[in-house]
Amino acid sequence: MKKSILTVLAVLLISISAMAQSKNEKRAIKATNNKIELIEKITKLSDLEKETFTELNNAFAIKHFSLRDLKESDPAKYKEEVKANGADFAKKLTAALGKERSTEIINASKKKKNNKKKNKKE
Numbered sequence: 056m057k058k059s060i061l062t063v064l065a066v067l068l069i070s071i072s073a074m075a076q077s078k079n080e081k082r083a084i085k086a087t088n089n090k091i092e093l094i095e096k097i098t099k100l101s102d103l104e105k106e107t108f109t110e111l112n113n114a115f116a117i118k119h120f121s122l123r124d125l126k127e128s129d130p131a132k133y134k135e136e137v138k139a140n141g142a143d144f145a146k147k148l149t150a151a152l153g154k155e156r157s158t159e160i161i162n163a164s165k166k167k168k169n170n171k172k173k174n175k176k177e
Contacts, residue, residue: 093166122136148161
């Protein structure tokens with residue numbers, strides 16, 4: 056009886072973790088597609104660049120989404136891990152595409168925010 060209960064619990068835990076992981080993967084793919092749309096409004100990506108960016112950004116986003124649990128429990132550790140994850144992404148993109156092109160792609164992937172202070176000064 057104990058073995059069957061433990062087996063059921065193990066299967067349940069595995070299925071729950073698989074669902075959570077697939078949810079993060081879906082979110083990562085959606086976020087990557089949105090970033091590619093932003094980039095292509097500013098600059099054209101070759102097929103190789105698009106493939107490389109998609110692969111690296113999906114890995115970046117999945118890790119970023121998995122760090123959410125730290126946000127409330129240990130904000131300092133969360134901030135440190137997010138910075139390290141971003142630096143690792145930038146380093147890998149630079150290694151794959153070169154410094155100039157990777158900087159251009161990263162800048163193009165950022166959403167432009169309207170800064171109210173800048174608008175008031177002008």
